[in-house]
Amino acid sequence: MEQRLITDSVTSEKYLRIASISIATYDYVLTLPAEWRFYRSQSSIFHISLVCALFILMRYVSIMAMIVSNYGYFSTSYTQQTCQRYYLVAPIFKAIQTMISQVILGIRTFNIVRRDRRIGIMLLLLYLLSTSAEWFTDLFHGSPSVIDGNCTLTNVGKVLSTWFYYLAVILYDVVIVTISTVHLLRYNPMSSRVERLIRVLIYDGIGYFIVLSASNVLNLVFYHTTNIQTQTAAASVGFAVTWIMTQRILIHVRENARPDAQRLEDVIVARPTLSAQKRVMSGLRSQFESKSHSKGSKGSKSAGDAEFRPASRNNSNDMELDVHVRVERSVMVDYKEESEHSDSWVK
Numbered sequence: 001m002e003q004r005l006i007t008d009s010v011t012s013e014k015y016l017r018i019a020s021i022s023i024a025t026y027d028y029v030l031t032l033p034a035e036w037r038f039y040r041s042q043s044s045i046f047h048i049s050l051v052c053a054l055f056i057l058m059r060y061v062s063i064m065a066m067i068v069s070n071y072g073y074f075s076t077s078y079t080q081q082t083c084q085r086y087y088l089v090a091p092i093f094k095a096i097q098t099m100i101s102q103v104i105l106g107i108r109t110f111n112i113v114r115r116d117r118r119i120g121i122m123l124l125l126l127y128l129l130s131t132s133a134e135w136f137t138d139l140f141h142g143s144p145s146v147i148d149g150n151c152t153l154t155n156v157g158k159v160l161s162t163w164f165y166y167l168a169v170i171l172y173d174v175v176i177v178t179i180s181t182v183h184l185l186r187y188n189p190m191s192s193r194v195e196r197l198i199r200v201l202i203y204d205g206i207g208y209f210i211v212l213s214a215s216n217v218l219n220l221v222f223y224h225t226t227n228i229q230t231q232t233a234a235a236s237v238g239f240a241v242t243w244i245m246t247q248r249i250l251i252h253v254r255e256n257a258r259p260d261a262q263r264l265e266d267v268i269v270a271r272p273t274l275s276a277q278k279r280v281m282s283g284l285r286s287q288f289e290s291k292s293h294s295k296g297s298k299g300s301k302s303a304g305d306a307e308f309r310p311a312s313r314n315n316s317n318d319m320e321l322d323v324h325v326r327v328e329r330s331v332m333v334d335y336k337e338e339s340e341h342s343d344s345w346v347k
Helices: 002-030 032-040 050-074 080-084 089-112 117-139 162-186 192-223 235-256 274-292 303-308
Strands: 142-147 150-155 268-272 323-327
Touching: 002 032, 002 050, 002 235, 032 050, 032 235, 050 089, 050 150, 050 235, 080 142, 089 117, 089 150, 089 162, 089 192, 089 235, 117 162, 162 192, 192 235
Parallel strands: none
Antiparallel strands: 142 150, 268 323
């Protein structure tokens, strides 16, 4: 009975690994055009933007992580001596992949909170604490395991510590996604495009959290068992899910934000109040009405000249335009015809 359970677990792990490789390969081919657009948008190969650099790192570190992990598992030529030199390679790539993913989430959240200094310091401390815990738990009490010629890292000590790795990742994701989602819900978009971008950011963050948390919980459960043939069953799934969901965030943000869109901090919106608009138009109307009664006055010029003559700055009859300039934080401003206000004061 026990032998049958072991055989079933090994078969399930093979199916999970093959499925994760297939899904990751399909997604890689599917996102090749997006990768090409990332490259084309760069001014020079020596001046790559931070977003493009993170995209490349996430993409190809994830590929390396999946290659070394599955090569060690499907290989049949390892001995205990050769596995001793190889078994830490996959966990190291796993930790690096997680670090890159968390950097992307952290920078995304920092920009969403409008680069608030205090929140930025908190995010940095959270990142350092999380990555330190991940590196320690990923490599602590790990030992090489050779079964039928393959090579994997297993947790066989009295204290099973590897599952704490996934707990640290889940806690980081909970804090980051909560902060970003709360701040996104506070935005008051001024255009449909901005509203669509905010909606994409919210859905991407929540979707990332749900899918990745499911994968991390699965790995947490497997690494909490003492069966060394079951512990790494969902490792490849974790690589694929982290890769796909993280790069999707970068792709969606780039595709929904135009290159010429103004930055979040640089938009200045000047809106005259409704009362100021009434004063302006009523003043202009009174000037035209007064000009129509002064055609015969001495020294008067043509109506066209009167209309376009610049007014003197020292003229006591100059009216004060009560225009309030307010600095706002938004992504862009759409021009909107305010004809709905005109009916009330143009008559």
